[in-house]
Amino acid sequence: MTDLFSKFDPLIEQRRALLETGLTDPFNLVMEKVLSPTVAICNGRETILLGTYNYMGMTFDEDVIAAGKQAFDDFGAGTTGSRVLNGTFHPHRDVEAALREFYDMDHAMVFSTGYQANLGIISTIAGKGDYIILDIDSHASIYDGCKMGDAEIVAFRHNDIEALEKRLKRLPAGAGKLVVLEGVYSMLGDVAPLKEMVRISKENGAMVLVDEAHSMGFIGANGRGVAEEQGCIDDVDFIIGTFSKSVGTVGGFCVSNHPKFEILRLVCRPYVFTAALPPSVMASSATSVRKLMHGGNKRAHLWENSKTLHKGLRDLGFQLGTDEPQSAIIAVIMPDLERGAMMWEALLHEGLYVNLARPPATPAGMTLLRCSLCAEHTSEQVQDILGRFERAGKAVGII
Amino acid sequence: MTDRSEMFDKLKELIAPFNKKGVELTDATTFAGDLEWDSLTVMDFVAEVEDSFDIVITMNMQAEIENVGQLVDAVLKLTD
Numbered sequence: 001m002t003d004l005f006s007k008f009d010p011l012i013e014q015r016r017a018l019l020e021t022g023l024t025d026p027f028n029l030v031m032e033k034v035l036s037p038t039v040a041i042c043n044g045r046e047t048i049l050l051g052t053y054n055y056m057g058m059t060f061d062e063d064v065i066a067a068g069k070q071a072f073d074d075f076g077a078g079t080t081g082s083r084v085l086n087g088t089f090h091p092h093r094d095v096e097a098a099l100r101e102f103y104d105m106d107h108a109m110v111f112s113t114g115y116q117a118n119l120g121i122i123s124t125i126a127g128k129g130d131y132i133i134l135d136i137d138s139h140a141s142i143y144d145g146c147k148m149g150d151a152e153i154v155a156f157r158h159n160d161i162e163a164l165e166k167r168l169k170r171l172p173a174g175a176g177k178l179v180v181l182e183g184v185y186s187m188l189g190d191v192a193p194l195k196e197m198v199r200i201s202k203e204n205g206a207m208v209l210v211d212e213a214h215s216m217g218f219i220g221a222n223g224r225g226v227a228e229e230q231g232c233i234d235d236v237d238f239i240i241g242t243f244s245k246s247v248g249t250v251g252g253f254c255v256s257n258h259p260k261f262e263i264l265r266l267v268c269r270p271y272v273f274t275a276a277l278p279p280s281v282m283a284s285s286a287t288s289v290r291k292l293m294h295g296g297n298k299r300a301h302l303w304e305n306s307k308t309l310h311k312g313l314r315d316l317g318f319q320l321g322t323d324e325p326q327s328a329i330i331a332v333i334m335p336d337l338e339r340g341a342m343m344w345e346a347l348l349h350e351g352l353y354v355n356l357a358r359p360p361a362t363p364a365g366m367t368l369l370r371c372s373l374c375a376e377h378t379s380e381q382v383q384d385i386l387g388r389f390e391r392a393g394k395a396v397g398i399i
Numbered sequence: 400m401t402d403r404s405e406m407f408d409k410l411k412e413l414i415a416p417f418n419k420k421g422v423e424l425t426d427a428t429t430f431a432g433d434l435e436w437d438s439l440t441v442m443d444f445v446a447e448v449e450d451s452f453d454i455v456i457t458m459n460m461q462a463e464i465e466n467v468g469q470l471v472d473a474v475l476k477l478t479d
Contacts, residue, residue, distance in 0.1 A: 131457075136442055146458075153458040157446060170455045364439060 018338065024345050026356040036060055037248075037376045042353060048381055048388075050371045051355035055328045056217045056298055057376030058248030058288045068249075071283035079276040083110075084265060087276030095286040099255055102289050103224055103239065107261035110253045110282070112274050114213055114242030115141040117252030120270035121209065121238060122180065123149035130176035133167055133201075135159065137187065137363045139211065142180055151178070158185070158363065161196045168204035177206035183226030184214035187362050187370070188321030189329030191219075195230040202235055209238040217246030217292040218299055218328055218375075246292060249285045251277050298375035302328055305373045305382050312386040317399040321368065331357075332369040332389075339396060340367035346392035352385060407471050413451060414467070417444050426468025452478050 033041040037057035038049050058064050071091050081087035099108035111117040122145030126132045130151040137158040146153045156163040179201040181192050201208045212225030220228030227233040243251035310325035321331030334340030337358050344356040355370040362368055393399040411424050422433050430436045445456055454477040464470050
């Protein structure tokens with residue numbers, strides 16, 4: 001018998017070698033207690049959270065929690081069914097209304113996760129004979145959406161406007177084309193030149209989908225994302241987003257002004273063939289989305305945090321993913337996986353949690369310590385974070 | 400239409416800057432195995448070939464191309 005697991009041997013061996021050195025497993029962290037959006041107890045130690053995507057700190061918002069509790073009482077614990085059968089309760093409709101208000105768009109469709117939103121929309125709207133043109137550094141959910149569908153996939157170099165244009169011009173004029181972009185790329189925290197890319201896509205007859213998972217609630221005058229910030233949101237055909245970042249719950253969505261959009265509820269398999277989210281999650285999400293519309297002050301503080309951390313880390317001598325802070329993600333580039341894991345552990349011992357990111361999730365084979373800031377991080381916490389980075393960096397010998 | 404050996408020579412030229420170990424190229428030379436290219440190198444090389452011939456090699460096609468001979472045939476077909 002061929003062991004189907006033998007294909008995982010290289011990874012098993014890499015993990016074994018890493019853990020043999022006595023390092024804590026970076027992919028097996030347990031939060032024993034969560035005290036606030038920015039603090040949890042890990043291994044018995046009070047730990048500042050700097051790797052949660054909880055950008056706007058909505059997880060502990062009183063109104064968000066109250067709405068969820070009320071829905072538990074009114075609708076029960078779960079839906080036990082698909083959105084198109086018995087799984088659409090009032091809160092599901094209400095959160096879609098909240099999204100239409102938030103984005104000022106005609107249609108909104110909620111999926112069980114952001115991953116499924118990309119999987120479903122991309123695989124359904126681009127079919128056989130159509131082309132999907134995507135940035136090579138796209139998120140796994142975008143690639144998986146491509147793999148699940150029947151379209152031809154064309155990749156272009158990360159954020160390269162000219163490479164996108166060249167490829168669009170080489171495709172058959174009459175073919176259906178979907179350009180897939182992200183507002184903020186989550187590994188390095190860099191922003192896409194959406195204005196130019198959306199214009200070029202439209203000029204070449206393509207529809208455009210933008211994943212704004214990491215910008216919602218934070219970037220743009222109304223928190224609608226990078227497309228809003230760059231003034232091209234009206235030319236974007238589909239925006240994909242998630243509730244598991246700024247909104248502070250779980251779920252994914254697509255908003256659009258396409259007149260035929262609603263038909264997707266019947267033909268999009270990752271929407272149809274899965275259970276709808278619990279009503280408590282939907283009610284919490286609706287409350288959170290509506291509160292995010294008025295989050296101007298929090299957005300300003302989050303930008304301040306991002307700028308302070310970026311400058312502080314650079315002044316300490318760390319190598320960062322972007323020259324300037326472009327989002328609430330700041331990626332610290334590690335020399336290799338081993339020292340990255342050592343630094344990750346040293347930070348954890350200092351009481352600071354960040355994400356350890358490594359290939360294949362990262363571009364260019366990099367190992368990253370990815371920091372995502374929260375609007376609820378106080379200025380003192382950010383200074384504290386810098387102190388912990390300095391001590392850990394010196395202990396591991398990275399700075 | 401370009402002659403097959405002519406195409407082979409053209410692609411050999413494009414491969415050269417990425418052929419760090421100076422592996423001898425035949426139809427059977429594989430990109431992942433013999434040339435030891437990682438996904439980044441593949442991306443740079445594919446972009447180079449696409450720009451040189453003004454074609455698009457989709458990722459669907461790339462998945463089927465494992466060696467130099469298959470690439471020669473694919474590019475011949477795309478430029479036909």
